[in-house]
Amino acid sequence: MPVSPALAEDLAAAVAMLYEDAELALVGLLRDALAQGIDSPRWAELKLRALGDLREAVETVTTALQTDGNGAVAEALATAYGRGRQAAVAELGALDIGRELHARRMLPGAPAVDRLAASYAADTRPLYQRITRAVLDTFRGVTARAAGTQILTGITRRAAAQRALDEFARRGVTGFVDSRGHAWELAAYAEMAVRSVTARAAIDGHIDAMAEVGQGLVIVSDAPLECPLCAPWEGEVLALSGPAGPRTVRTEHAIQPSGVRSLFRPPQTVAVHIAGSLPEARAAGLFHPNCRHSLSLYLPGVTTRPPHHATPGTTYADTQRQRAIERHIRRWKRAEAAAMDDAARAKARAKVREWQAAAREHVAAHEHIVRKPAREQIGRAH
Template sequence: MATQPSQPADDSAELALIVELLAAGVVQEFATAEQDLIAEVASLARQGLAAPVGSAARLDMLRRMQIAAHRVAAELRSRATPLARRVTDEAARYGMAAAQRRLAMLAASHPSLLRTLTAPQPEPVSAHGLASTVAIRLDLQRNLEDAAVRIARFGDDAYRAAIARAAEAEVLHGVTPAAAQRGAWDELMSQGITGFTDSRGRRWNLASYVEMATRSAVQRSFNASHRARMTAAGIEYFTVAPHAHPCPICLPWEGAVLSDRFGSGLTSALSTVSDERVQFEVAATVDQAIAAGLFHPNCTHTLVAYLPGATRMQQRSEWTQADREAYRAAQRLRELERRVRAAKQREVAALDDVSRARARRDVRAGQAAIRAHVAAHRLVRRPRREQRDLGNG
């Protein structure tokens, strides 16, 4: 009996869950270390600044801040390799398992259309898939080590905020010593440990950078093993299933057919392929789509097997004004969450009651703005993202 064409089903919901679960552990390690270090240097600053100028306690403040920062950095650097290995290996296993399940479903519904389908049991990772996983692991390991190295400089940053920058503001802008000190310190504490720049030139603080890098590595490892297993089973073409909330980078690839055949001669933006069952258009190779932005950090799209003549494709969507507004509203929510986290950080690290009270008011104002924004745009509020450690503590 002939099989009926079916719409592509994907594993994006599972990938989103895997990304959340695996990234949470890594973010917790770094975010907790950052919060503990901030609390420690704040305590050292209060002690040092309460001592007379020129006293041993004040002169020793920089050394003690540096020791604290270097200790935390060394601890995290030692954890970078096992953390990177664990999350990328687990993501690869999840991707392989998801592909196995999807292949079993395809074999049951379209048994005559797949040339080589193995039984749905665990398969060894192919050489290409293994190389991809190792490369992704090493990339994440370097990112985590870089983050740890940057932490080592936080002791110097904290001392300058408490002493040098405050003195500079007093001289250059004529503010009182107390106000200059409070402004410099609050600015540093609200930002946390910063100095991280991604390949697109965007600046991040520590927790957000580690979260972005880890989520990206988990997603890439899942998709690499998922794709390798599909390819080993004879899948030559893929598509990207529609997503509930696509971004402008990924939307053009939803519903497009992508080729996995390396060196197939697909050099133009659009090529027509004649299969024994049907003629269809291939938009690009998978690697070309990735180079153009598909599977960017925090993306949860996955590749879906495209079977010529058996996969019924949905009509491709255009980026509408409604999509643009929804995307901007989601980005605005992320900004408001960052403001609340920054205010909570200032509250914990405040040097005096005045700064602490001001930060507490900013927390309440930020939370009120989030409630109003969520209600106005029918978004889902995730209170954990308003926590100082992104809710991973």
């Protein structure tokens, strides 16, 4: 069977839930710390004394998140890698080499899995320092501004604190800034990182298994609503290793007539156009997070180019609009969680319903877009 990032999507979703729960817990900690004694004349003084308690509570959440997250990712990677290998076994099942591969067992500590786990841990380590800093900076800023705000502006301390909480909920814990200057929410970045690394594990398991039995060519599927990064590789044959760049080679036909091998009858060969190497395609963006493409074994002279998936009336930009709507829904759900009173809670809930209506309208207007409620959720409580 073909292998694709979708093979590990459920694993990524389970790990990402840890980060969503943590982000909700952080919003709750900040809300409660600011709300306690907010009507007291000594509120600012009390908040300065409470800073240490808040730091301790936040660090408890981040330490647990780091431990649980890294452990869950390591387990997910081993599972994804194993699924990739099993996909190769299923794909090669009709051939003798499929039975040979089935007889082999993957070691639980496969080097590929260990390398990916170490890479994920290194990539996400800076997140945990940013979490504590983001919460404490917001707390200090609110305390400093809100202490005298009623005298200067007529805005109540509670209203000023709610504004800051709304901004924190809108922004989320921005754990990562990409090369375009876009600040990612903690949970969104974690989900992207986990999707990327588990997808890589599944694909690595597949191609490692094929390489073990001497298979060196794969073909990329033609997926609907492809992004510009993937479009150049659709339907193309890739080499698992070797030089980058396109080339045409002659190789043995995958199915040789009986008795063809002899001094007088050389093996039948076919010309195969190779668009490049798999590492080259991945470096160029193929199999990015949320990629819909898959890889399957290419048998020279047997495998045909996949059919093109037409999506009239729907574009890649339309799928990105759906992602934006999902982000707005999550933003206002966080704002609801951060609400200090019923009025703020009702306002946030109304915004959630407004964006959910936008999601329904967008899906109804585009035949090839499917709503994914899980991507609109935050934490287990929702």
